[in-house]
Amino acid sequence: MLERVVRLNADYARAIDDDRLEDWPSFFTEKCLYKITSADNHRSGLELGVIYADSNGMLRDRVAALREANVYERQTYRHLVGLPAIVGTEGEVTRAETPFLVVRIMHDGTMDLFATGRYLDALVDDGGVLRLRERLVVCDSSRFDTLLAIPL
Amino acid sequence: MLERVVRLNADYARAIDDDRLEDWPSFFTEKCLYKITSADNHRSGLELGVIYADSNGMLRDRVAALREANVYERQTYRHLVGLPAIVGTEGEVTRAETPFLVVRIMHDGTMDLFATGRYLDALVDDGGVLRLRERLVVCDSSRFDTLLAIPL
Amino acid sequence: MLERVVRLNADYARAIDDDRLEDWPSFFTEKCLYKITSADNHRSGLELGVIYADSNGMLRDRVAALREANVYERQTYRHLVGLPAIVGTEGEVTRAETPFLVVRIMHDGTMDLFATGRYLDALVDDGGVLRLRERLVVCDSSRFDTLLAIPL
Numbered sequence: 001m002l003e004r005v006v007r008l009n010a011d012y013a014r015a016i017d018d019d020r021l022e023d024w025p026s027f028f029t030e031k032c033l034y035k036i037t038s039a040d041n042h043r044s045g046l047e048l049g050v051i052y053a054d055s056n057g058m059l060r061d062r063v064a065a066l067r068e069a070n071v072y073e074r075q076t077y078r079h080l081v082g083l084p085a086i087v088g089t090e091g092e093v094t095r096a097e098t099p100f101l102v103v104r105i106m107h108d109g110t111m112d113l114f115a116t117g118r119y120l121d122a123l124v125d126d127g128g129v130l131r132l133r134e135r136l137v138v139c140d141s142s143r144f145d146t147l148l149a150i151p152l
Numbered sequence: 153m154l155e156r157v158v159r160l161n162a163d164y165a166r167a168i169d170d171d172r173l174e175d176w177p178s179f180f181t182e183k184c185l186y187k188i189t190s191a192d193n194h195r196s197g198l199e200l201g202v203i204y205a206d207s208n209g210m211l212r213d214r215v216a217a218l219r220e221a222n223v224y225e226r227q228t229y230r231h232l233v234g235l236p237a238i239v240g241t242e243g244e245v246t247r248a249e250t251p252f253l254v255v256r257i258m259h260d261g262t263m264d265l266f267a268t269g270r271y272l273d274a275l276v277d278d279g280g281v282l283r284l285r286e287r288l289v290v291c292d293s294s295r296f297d298t299l300l301a302i303p304l
Numbered sequence: 305m306l307e308r309v310v311r312l313n314a315d316y317a318r319a320i321d322d323d324r325l326e327d328w329p330s331f332f333t334e335k336c337l338y339k340i341t342s343a344d345n346h347r348s349g350l351e352l353g354v355i356y357a358d359s360n361g362m363l364r365d366r367v368a369a370l371r372e373a374n375v376y377e378r379q380t381y382r383h384l385v386g387l388p389a390i391v392g393t394e395g396e397v398t399r400a401e402t403p404f405l406v407v408r409i410m411h412d413g414t415m416d417l418f419a420t421g422r423y424l425d426a427l428v429d430d431g432g433v434l435r436l437r438e439r440l441v442v443c444d445s446s447r448f449d450t451l452l453a454i455p456l
Contacts, residue, residue, distance in 0.1 A: 002155065002158075002159075003306065006306075006387050007306075007387075007389070009387060010386070010387040010388065010389040011389055013386070013387075013403065014389055014401060014403070014422075017403065017422075039228065076343065076444055078403060078405065078420040078421070078422075078444050079386075079403065080232060080384060080386050080403060080405050080420075081386060081387060082162070082165070082231075082232050082233060083158050083159075083161060083162040083165075083233060084162065085159070085162040085163055085166055097166060099165065099166070099169065099230060099231065099232060101230065101232050101253075101255060101405075103405060103417060103420045103444075105420065105444040105445050108447070109445040109446050109447025110445075110447070111417045111420060111444070111445055112417070113255060113263045113264070113265070113417070116230040116232075116255045116257065116263060117230070118166075118169075118230075140228055140230050140255075140257040140263070141257050141261040141262075141263055142261050143260070143261025143262070154307065154310075154311075191380065232384060234314070234317070234383075234384050234385060235310050235311075235313060235314040235317075235385060236314065237311070237314040237315055237318055249318060251317065251318070251321065251382060251383065251384060253382065253384050253405075253407060265407060265415045265416070265417070268382040268384075268407045268409065268415060269382070270318075270321075292380055292382050292407075292409040292415070293409050293413040293414075293415055294413050295412070295413025295414070
């Protein structure tokens with residue numbers, strides 16, 4: 001299972017950083033939960049997320065909106081995804097926690113630390129393919145860039 | 153063995169970043185060596201370390217002292233641990249070297265590169281659990297933050 | 305194969321960061337291609353690279369030149385290499401893509417993000433050892449440090 005989670009994370013990060021955003025929803029099951037929140041909010045049990053989607057259709061809508069808006073055009077991102085920890089299994093669901101770091105590269109070549117945090121995932125085998133039923137993206141910093149529109 | 157070292161490192165980093173410091177000593181054997189030093193000092197063969205502990209009790213004391221002092225309260229950390237290299241085996245001891253990077257997240261949301269370096273580890277199977285008999289934390293930079301009180 | 309690629313990347317990064325540059329060419333086959341370029345140039349199909357070598361001898365010459373020039377003396381580097389994705393197999397050649405991040409540590413202890421990007425690799429089994437027949441280093445930023453003389 002560890003190796004399958006590693007593969008999923010590598011492919012997921014690569015799809016985003018290669019700007020193949022249209023592939024991004026395919027890492028999730030049809031019924032799913034995707035949320036970006038901060039460590040503070042997560043600790044406080046706040047349900048509120050900066051970004052929230054509870055179906056694959058909402059993920060696809062988000063990609064379409066991003067393409068329309070073109071807001072992220074002037075920068076690119078590089079995800080470094082750490083080693084996943086398998087933290088539990090409940091029936092068909094595997095729970096994993098994985099740290100990540102995202103660097104933003106501006107059009108003029110400047111690089112900065114954009115986000116760090118961890119993925120809290122619920123994974124299922126979806127017809128032979130490992131997919132995310134749930135990905136909670138808990139960012140360490142509460143200071144979100146207003147352009148936080150790309151998937152993390 | 154590679155997969156076991158990967159798991160150990162993932163769990164180790166997660167315990168620190170989740171602020172479960174009380175779990176940190178359990179990654180070490182009862183008799184152990186934990187030292188934080190700089191690449192310059194390490195190269196010069198200086199035994200001196202910024203932080204030094206040679207028993208599990210000293211590690212537990214350090215955690216207790218950290219909780220007392222609360223010095224690290226206003227920031228959190230994110231460890232990104234790289235791919236380990238198994239560099240040798242001597243009897244029951246496996247030696248591994250693993251690069252790491254730590255980002256510090258200040259209370260106001262600012263992030264900075266806090267430390268980079270490598271773990272020089274001696275690992276043993278301790279009753280079915282892989283544990284650190286020795287972890288030498290060699291930081292690339294010699295400029296140590298005076299608050300370098302958290303475990304690396 | 306994934307584990308072999310992981311090992312190769314861990315050893316490769318360690319050789320450079322430990323300043324064992326003389327070991328660096330041994331990760332490549334005798335006839336090989338090594339190129340550092342930017343994402344912009346790579347997208348535009350420009351063949352031009354900041355650094356280009358098409359034989360193991362050229363890699364060895366580069367190391368000798370670096371030792372002669374000593375240009376990188378005052379800084380060290382830390383590679384964090386991400387999870388590789390095996391993207392294809394053509395006959396004996398395995399193709400892999402792997403993200404990386406390099407931190408530079410100046411002599412005064414300052415750290416900065418030096419480079420991020422991805423390795424586009426063609427790997428072959430060379431007499432029992434996995435080696436790079438091709439490593440294209442695609443940096444995310446187009447702003448190259450004039451001192452970009454170390455291997456990435």
